[in-house]
Amino acid sequence: MDPVRNPYAxxxxxxxxxxxxxxxxxxxxxTSLQRGLVGRTDQPVVLYGLRGVGKTVLLxxxxxxxxxxxxxxxQIEAGSGKSLRELLGEALYGxxxxxxxxxxxxxxxxxLKTALSFKASYDVGGTWRFGLDLSGVPGGGADTGMLxxxxxxxxxxxxxxxxxxxxxxxxxxDEAQDLRSDELATLCMIAHAAAQDNWRVLIGFAxxxxxxxxxxxxxxxxxxxxxxxxxxxxxxxxxxxxxxxxGLEDVRWHPDAIAVVVNAAGRYPxxxxxxxxxxxxxxxxxLIGTQDAALGVAxxxxxxxxxxxxxxxxxxxxxxxxxxxxxxxxGDEGSASSEVAARLGRKPASLGPTRASLIAKGVIYxxxxxxxxxxxxxxxxxxxxxxxx
Ligand SMILES: Nc1ncnc2c1ncn2[C@@H]1O[C@H](COP(=O)(O)OP(=O)(O)OP(=O)(O)O)[C@@H](O)[C@H]1O
Ligand SMILES: [Mg+2]
Numbered sequence: 001m002d003p004v005r006n007p008y009a010x011x012x013x014x015x016x017x018x019x020x021x022x023x024x025x026x027x028x029x030x031t032s033l034q035r036g037l038v039g040r041t042d043q044p045v046v047l048y049g050l051r052g053v054g055k056t057v058l059l060x061x062x063x064x065x066x067x068x069x070x071x072x073x074x075q076i077e078a079g080s081g082k083s084l085r086e087l088l089g090e091a092l093y094g095x096x097x098x099x100x101x102x103x104x105x106x107x108x109x110x111x112l113k114t115a116l117s118f119k120a121s122y123d124v125g126g127t128w129r130f131g132l133d134l135s136g137v138p139g140g141g142a143d144t145g146m147l148x149x150x151x152x153x154x155x156x157x158x159x160x161x162x163x164x165x166x167x168x169x170x171x172x173x174d175e176a177q178d179l180r181s182d183e184l185a186t187l188c189m190i191a192h193a194a195a196q197d198n199w200r201v202l203i204g205f206a207x208x209x210x211x212x213x214x215x216x217x218x219x220x221x222x223x224x225x226x227x228x229x230x231x232x233x234x235x236x237x238x239x240x241x242x243x244x245x246x247g248l249e250d251v252r253w254h255p256d257a258i259a260v261v262v263n264a265a266g267r268y269p270x271x272x273x274x275x276x277x278x279x280x281x282x283x284x285x286x287l288i289g290t291q292d293a294a295l296g297v298a299x300x301x302x303x304x305x306x307x308x309x310x311x312x313x314x315x316x317x318x319x320x321x322x323x324x325x326x327x328x329x330x331g332d333e334g335s336a337s338s339e340v341a342a343r344l345g346r347k348p349a350s351l352g353p354t355r356a357s358l359i360a361k362g363v364i365y366x367x368x369x370x371x372x373x374x375x376x377x378x379x380x381x382x383x384x385x386x387x388x389x
Contacts, residue, residue: 001285007245008277010270010303013056017245021237022058025228029062029204033069036168036200042226044191044203046176048211049230051362051376052270052308055206058230059172062204066170072096072162073170079178079362084186085147086122088171092158093119093128099165100130106137111161113139118154121145147186155190159199168200177207177214177362184218192224208375210365232267232377241272251286257293264297268377270308275300309382312363320361323354327364327372328383334373 007017025047032042045062047055063075074091078084096115099108113134119126121143142153155169162169173179173187187203194201205211205225212227233241239258246253261279265271279288279296288296316324326343327335337355341348355372358364363379364372374380 001251001280001283003281005249006277006280007249008273008280010273010277012052013060014273015057015060016054016241016269016273017248018241019054019057019061020240020244021233022054022061022230025058025230026061026065028226028228029065032202033066033071033168036202037069037166039198039200041195041198041200042202043195044187044205044225046211046215046225046227047204047206047230048209048227050209050268052268053230053232053377054269055230056174057269059174059204059206063170063172066168066202069167070165071168071170072099072158073172075172075174077174078183079175083122084179084183085118085150088151089115089119089122097128097130099161100132102132104132105161105164107157107160107164109134109137110139111157113137114142114154114157116140118142118150121150147182148189151186152190152193155194155201156197156199159194159197159201162200168202170202170204172204172206174206175208175362176205177211181214181218184215188215188219188225195224208362208365209367210359213366233269233272235262235267238262238265238267238272241269242276245276246280246288251280251283251288253288254290254293256290257288260290260293261297264301266377271300271304271378274304274308278303304378305382305385309376309379312361312376312379313382313386315361316358316363320354320358323351323358324363324374324379325383327374328380331380332374332377334367334371337370337372340372 009016035042047058049055059075063073066073072095074088076087076091092115096112100112112130112132116128116134117140119128139157142150144150158169191203215225239262242258242261243253261272261275265275275297278299279293282295283292322344323340326340329343338348341351362375365375367373
């Protein structure tokens, strides 16, 4: 069928035509937004799960729902080498300038002035212009250089501003496992302060399955977070991820074709989008049949091998690839580090740097002490398909 009308959206962070199977997380977020407005705080939400399971699009939906209510939202992605300070500062600029207008209340003016000082703390040359005269206004002081102090000042003053405006502030952080541990600790501290002083501030984290442990190691307040594991879709939702987008274009799926794609995808959202897209392209329409689905899965697997899996594989050095192969022997379940070392004929300690490098690259994680597993579903099978050693 016409690829121009193809409604599927495989790709990191790409908004699906139908965001399915996340009702619980969305309902919880909706409640938090409503609670925020009546001065009741909620603990930060932590979305964690494997690659391609839909954490980023869920976080973006959180943003959309907060923005819809007029909230200030800063959505950032850690891991680019930039500090939390800079990422947050820059993400806040747009929403804050949208609020700046003549005649605003004094608490907003104060928040803007403090935001200016925060900007100065990481960017001495740059200045923001809100188009308002802030010279006689109280505020500022978020530029001591101490992250704890500065961020608490900034968020505290912005909390006052959003309350005055009848809105709230949401801070959403993707790939949070890549934040430095002092940055994570600072955010947990802010969440704690927000709860004590009833700030209308909501924090959402998203990241790999290692994130809960990393948070726990960063700060004792971490046990007060709300952990939500994001997993493959349930069978109904997985079918809907295929049928709802098609339905919007008056295209139907044969029930057997749905089963072919849902099984092959293991109900993982990324794979459903990829196989859905390819099945659509090969089908004559307006019905996607079993043969279309089988061909779609074959082509989709090829596309994943050359993209989703390949980028991670190619980022690994030959020594790291050997390590990954040794894990792949156990499938996607994970392996004991000692067992991996034995397979490679090495002492476990000598493989520490290889293991650490692969964790830093986000390809593997440690589900528990002494165990390593792929962050990418289907990685073991992909490695099995690679013949070049
Ligand atoms: N609930 C959902 N329903 C339908 N499609 C979804 C859903 N969640 C995610 N997708 C699709 O799955 C793909 C991956 O989503 P996303 O990038 O959010 O995953 P992720 O968990 O953030 O992955 P990574 O760990 O690699 O960042 C996208 O193509 C997206 O459209
Ligand atoms: Mg993501």
